[in-house]
Amino acid sequence: MNQNTNGELKTLVYGHPIALNVDPVEKKPLYHLLPGSKVLSFGTVGCNFKCPFCQNWDISQTNIINENIEVSPEQMVELAIKEGASAIAYTYNEPTIFYPYAKDIGVLAKKKGLKNIFVSNGFETPEIIEDMASWVDAANIDLKSWDESYYKKVLKGGLEAVKDTLVRMVKAGIWVEVTTLLIEGDNDSDEALTQMASFIAEELGVDVPWHLSAFYPNYKMSEHHATGIATLQRAERIGKKAGLKHIYLGNVPIAGNTYCPECDTLIIDRTGYTVTTNKLQDGTCPHCNKSIAGVWS
Numbered sequence: 001m002n003q004n005t006n007g008e009l010k011t012l013v014y015g016h017p018i019a020l021n022v023d024p025v026e027k028k029p030l031y032h033l034l035p036g037s038k039v040l041s042f043g044t045v046g047c048n049f050k051c052p053f054c055q056n057w058d059i060s061q062t063n064i065i066n067e068n069i070e071v072s073p074e075q076m077v078e079l080a081i082k083e084g085a086s087a088i089a090y091t092y093n094e095p096t097i098f099y100p101y102a103k104d105i106g107v108l109a110k111k112k113g114l115k116n117i118f119v120s121n122g123f124e125t126p127e128i129i130e131d132m133a134s135w136v137d138a139a140n141i142d143l144k145s146w147d148e149s150y151y152k153k154v155l156k157g158g159l160e161a162v163k164d165t166l167v168r169m170v171k172a173g174i175w176v177e178v179t180t181l182l183i184e185g186d187n188d189s190d191e192a193l194t195q196m197a198s199f200i201a202e203e204l205g206v207d208v209p210w211h212l213s214a215f216y217p218n219y220k221m222s223e224h225h226a227t228g229i230a231t232l233q234r235a236e237r238i239g240k241k242a243g244l245k246h247i248y249l250g251n252v253p254i255a256g257n258t259y260c261p262e263c264d265t266l267i268i269d270r271t272g273y274t275v276t277t278n279k280l281q282d283g284t285c286p287h288c289n290k291s292i293a294g295v296w297s
């Protein structure tokens with residue numbers, strides 16, 4: 001939420017979070033960053049996209065700022081430490097909307113040994129990504145479709161820009177996990193899924209986790225049916241065929257376990273958002289010693 005005031009760009013939401021929670025990192029979702037740890041998550045109002053299926057539309061698609069809520073960067077970092085969080089997540093709405101606020105918090109958090117997580121639609125400029133590299137550890141980026149006109153007309157974003165962001169973030173050394181919310185009939189054709197999976201495998205790397213998430217009727221798409229598990233499993237098969245090593249199904253009651261891509265040993269056992277077993281040893285498989293990609297310390 002920015003406003004041009006007398007030629008100066010001002011972030012209206014600076015210091016005004018609207019949603020704030022302590023969540024497991026698995027809920028972001030990030031499965032390859034400090035599994036089972038707690039994350040202080042917050043967002044403000046506003047978004048640069050107009051997704052008709054937005055899960056947080058009540059805050060993302062409003063411009064009403066509650067100025068009675070005032071949290072300074074210092075207070076945010078103190079709160080994260082007090083809650084025992086290992087990271088701060090900039091999430092719920094698009095964090096580039098409140099980038100100056102996020103960065104002031106993030107730089108402080110980093111000094112205190114906390115990690116910083118962006119949950120974003122991937123519409124960052126190359127300049128922002130370059131800046132992020134100095135303080136953002138990980139990002140979950142949505143790849144919402146493989147159709148440029150759908151991105152432009154329906155979401156009011158752009159596919160090429162999102163692909164560019166993903167490539168740049170990986171190159172910048174930010175740990176990236178990709179999420180695709182599957183909506184039957186809109187973005188789940190075999191062809192689209194094959195293209196998405198190939199893009200991740202070839203341009204980002206086969207170790208980049210792909211989260212396939214089920215759509216539920218919501219916001220302007222309350223009449224559209226929920227996505228079935230079979231569709232997620234079809235997408236999973238397509239992803240595996242493309243060579244992706246870590247595919248996770250979300251919004252469905254299926255365990256999102258992490259297996260060693262080399263010897264198939266179960267390394268991290270998850271039930272819902274809870275890690276029940278973590279056999280990872282210094283980032284490697286306990287059975288074959290293969291190094292598992294991720295941020296583990």
Ligand SMILES: [Zn+2]
Pocket residue numbers: 260261262263264265285286287288289290
């Ligand atoms: Zn192994």
